[in-house]
Amino acid sequence: MPLPIPDHLFAAIERAAAPINSRERPRFFEAMAVELEKHPTLGEGVVYRACANLQRTFSCEARREVERTATARHLERRQRRDADDW
Numbered sequence: 001m002p003l004p005i006p007d008h009l010f011a012a013i014e015r016a017a018a019p020i021n022s023r024e025r026p027r028f029f030e031a032m033a034v035e036l037e038k039h040p041t042l043g044e045g046v047v048y049r050a051c052a053n054l055q056r057t058f059s060c061e062a063r064r065e066v067e068r069t070a071t072a073r074h075l076e077r078r079q080r081r082d083a084d085d086w
Helices: 007-017 025-037 044-085
Strands: none
Touching: 007 025, 007 044, 025 044
16 A cells, blocks of 8 residues: 655655665665555654665665675786786
């Protein structure tokens, strides 16, 4: 069942989703819906806390992915360099 969210709170959620990778935004909105369904009353505090927590979660996931990719590239370069040295 859709949550009745006032326009100004929905706008806040959209703003919170803006820095999230566009491929991850649907997951962000799904996680937001799950989080907001836990609360009988939706107010600004509930929405803003949920936004902050989920932004951290999704930002940390993105950071880990970047670090994993960067590490993989670094290791590939090192292996190529080591192979060239032989």
